[in-house]
Amino acid sequence: MNAMTEAIAAPDILKEWTGKELSYASTFDHDLHHEVTQFLYREARLQDTHEYDAWESLWTDDGVYWVPANGTDTDPEREMSFIYDNRSRIALRIRQLKTGRRHSQTPPSQLARIIANVELLRSDGSEIAVACNSQIFETNQRGDTMWAARCVCKLRRVQGELKMAYKKVVLVNNNKAIYTISFLI
């Protein structure tokens, strides 16, 4: 790298939609990575197959489920998000889905998602933080839709089991006009 290229700082626009750089774990803990990846796969499967109670049971009592809009590092306490659920609103979301009269999920979306690029993040020790990408194929009465997202989850051990305390799903097109997304993303 010569002096010329070093002097040119990357413009802010490069980070406008990807947000602040995440802080990745500096060492690779193979067992933890495996355990976390298995957890993410299980979560994905429960979402794809609409096993609502089992999915809800993955959450801690103080879970936060966040799907921001218009960027990555927005402030959900000031700006609109697609989803910004505390634990009781997660429960409400599940209760609505289970009525069978959530019309946008009746019949339910047929889904298959791929979870990939699983990387552990630095964390303060009490929680396990992980980043991954998800790509979701949805088909419903409207037609076929592809969704893609960068996700960050924070997991906690509760009585020996991993639980999800935080899930952030950044749809890569979250500043655009998107179709209804009433399945669990």
Place this chain on the structure above:
Amino acid sequence: METSRRTQWDDLIQPGMVHGSLYHDEMIFKDEVEKIWFKTWVYVGHESEVPNNNDFVTKSIGPMPVLMVRNRKGNIDLLLNRCPHRGNAVCVQEKGNRASFTCPYHSWTFANDGTLMNYAFPEGYNGADKSKLGLSKVPRVASYRGFVFASMATEGPTLAEHLGGAARTLDQACDNSPTGELDLCAGFLHHRARANWKFILENECDGYHPGFVHSSIFSVSDSAIGSLYGADAVAITRGFGNGHTEVDPRPEFRRRDQPMSWFGTTADKLPDYTAQMNAAYGEKRARQIMIDGMPHVMIFPNLFIAEIQIFVIQPVSATESIQHVTAIQFKDSPEINRRLRQQTMGSVGPAGFLLADDTEMYERNQRGLEIRNPEYLYLKRGEHRERRDEDGYLTGHSTDDLPSREIWKHYRSLMEPC
């Protein structure tokens, strides 16, 4: 051709019946763009979205994007984002703060009131008149209580004439703010629907559907909305003329006589807001405002105020539309604003407890039109019980099709003239 055209409208729009092709015919859509979206007053944005000089934000008029700008002098301009040279966009950011816009193609530079300031290598233009080469501006722009409307027609009714009695609902919305001002600062969700824009428009003041479309959420939450739209409800629908319609639940809230009942809460749960309201309006007037609550009004053709949310309806094609939605915020009222946002985020947008299912209905309506018979939609509910109120506006039961009939009456008056 002209005589058959006359017959065409008689045929398409009949008393309480509209033809299915009105929702999917691309030729009719093209006509709507010219005769409605690029002619009548349409809502564009809110002044609070561009609070500072040189702020800009991308909005739309019908299918066309426009830049809403607070120019260097502090005035609102609506600029068309198309370089007069070769048509390139002069701005590709959604929003920001800029005193000028430079086209990236050949570096023509425009002030944020649209004036052409400079072009590269000017000697090649041999003294061309720069004043004729500025960015196009939307010819008529007018605000009411911070709501910015525009018309692409140089002449026509004034905004006040267009709003008519519906202006009361905008006043009502602003009165709920202790400062008298709304603040649309939370950003918009953009929700796409594969459906004609008029299905969305007609649903907004349709009080017949909530008990069915939204029964899933009403049955698992303590939402207060359901009770407004039952067969026994005393809420009414009203047509203001010019296609503006509302559901007016004030009779129900006045019967309850409980401040903030409209918001599903009580005044003592919002002590800061209540104190602000009392200080601003005096206790008597504040109490009345807080009993009546926010309006539920569809300002033709694209501004829907759903109590605590604002929806802007954008047509994309005959079969595709976008709902842009945000939480209403009251200027300088953080206590209630958080609840307004939280409730809005739960309800609306692509994942909302309410709007995901409304939008599902729009899309199913649209697909239904692929089935040939019956050719018409049936909008006669409550025809026999329409009444004129003391202001001469037509009113009906909250579950009646009166809003649809009022919308179609106005629609025809815009579309039929050649």
